Amino acid sequence: MRLCGALLVLVTLTSVVSSAAVIRRDEGGGGGKLPRPASLKVARWEPEDTKHFREDSDLTGHYDERFFSGVVDYDTRLDTLKHMVRAWLLTTAKEGIETWIAHGTLLGWWWNGQILPWDWDLDVQMSADTLTMIGDRYNMTRHKYVSKDGLVEREYLLDVNPWIWQRVRGDGMNIIDARWVDVRNGLYIDITGIAETQPDSMPDILNCKNYHRYHVNDIWPLRDTTFEGVPAKIPSSFDEILITEYRSKALVVTEYEGHRWNTKSKTWDLANDVPAGEDALLLTNRVREPEKYYSVESGGFFYNVFRLLHWW
Numbered sequence: 001m002r003l004c005g006a007l008l009v010l011v012t013l014t015s016v017v018s019s020a021a022v023i024r025r026d027e028g029g030g031g032g033k034l035p036r037p038a039s040l041k042v043a044r045w046e047p048e049d050t051k052h053f054r055e056d057s058d059l060t061g062h063y064d065e066r067f068f069s070g071v072v073d074y075d076t077r078l079d080t081l082k083h084m085v086r087a088w089l090l091t092t093a094k095e096g097i098e099t100w101i102a103h104g105t106l107l108g109w110w111w112n113g114q115i116l117p118w119d120w121d122l123d124v125q126m127s128a129d130t131l132t133m134i135g136d137r138y139n140m141t142r143h144k145y146v147s148k149d150g151l152v153e154r155e156y157l158l159d160v161n162p163w164i165w166q167r168v169r170g171d172g173m174n175i176i177d178a179r180w181v182d183v184r185n186g187l188y189i190d191i192t193g194i195a196e197t198q199p200d201s202m203p204d205i206l207n208c209k210n211y212h213r214y215h216v217n218d219i220w221p222l223r224d225t226t227f228e229g230v231p232a233k234i235p236s237s238f239d240e241i242l243i244t245e246y247r248s249k250a251l252v253v254t255e256y257e258g259h260r261w262n263t264k265s266k267t268w269d270l271a272n273d274v275p276a277g278e279d280a281l282l283l284t285n286r287v288r289e290p291e292k293y294y295s296v297e298s299g300g301f302f303y304n305v306f307r308l309l310h311w312w
């Protein structure tokens with residue numbers, strides 16, 4: 001009995017310590033524009049470094065380390081992202097790879113069929129089966145792209161994480177399943193798969209590795225639309241998905257991250273008087289930021305208790 005008590009104290013202590021680390025890491029970790037706080041380096045404590053995708057660690061975390069050659073300016077970033085998503089949508093359509101736009105990219109579609117100009121990376125999803133297929137057939141393939149007007153030529157790398165077989169979060173280091181990377185500057189699209197992880201207890205419920213959860217009927221049948229001027233697909237219940245993820249405020253707020261919604265042109269225009277970055281974080285009416293994978297810690301209190309008990 002005394003041993004039991006001692007173990008319980010140990011469990012509690014360990015959990016409190018790791019929860020403290022969790023809280024510290026989450027503060028200010030979300031969102032795109034700010035440099036990553038030093039506390040994120042806590043991730044280096046992982047007993048074994050399993051991480052497949054590597055981002056620049058001292059800047060913003062938005063560039064693939066292998067292709068990083070300097071921080072890009074506003075116009076270059078937008079130009080990069082717009083052509084990058086067109087290339088992804090056109091290439092996947094041509095190759096018969098089923099994919100749809102997700103998260104902040106889907107929110108951008110909702111407003112005007114374009115990316116949100118304050119975004120740094122884009123998000124698309126696919127089924128776990130499709131993911132396995134691209135892991136087998138398309139890993140490390142390079143794809144050339146020429147814009148419709150013939151003026152822009154680019155090349156993209158499709159890199160598939162070897163951890164795709166693991167459909168639960170694990171150590172949290174590999175929740176992005178694949179990436180579509182602009183090899184000129186390292187900006188990328190995050191590709192995540194969704195899978196039915198508990199068919200017995202939760203049939204038809206699909207998860208990504210970052211705890212986003214969908215019913216099969218929320219996703220399929222996919223709807224046809226256009227994004228950045230090219231054919232694209234979106235989930236069947238896109239509105240519910242957006243409201244669950246960002247709250248309905250994200251569908252009505254017209255000033256955000258240094259931009260203002262222009263009702264005439266239906267675009268988000270740069271506006272110097274709209275706060276961005278740290279100033280915007282202080283405002284209470286801000287839109288909930290998309291959850292970035294590096295800002296979310298695996299577990300929490302109960303997870304840690306469970307993990308320790310499990311080991312015994």
Ligand SMILES: *[C@@H]1O[C@H](CO)[C@@H](O)[C@H](O)[C@H]1NC(C)=O
Pocket residue numbers: 135136139140159160161162163164
């Ligand atoms: C894709 O290729 C890279 C580089 O060779 C490799 O590290 C990775 O394990 C591969 N992914 C899959 C899913 O096989």
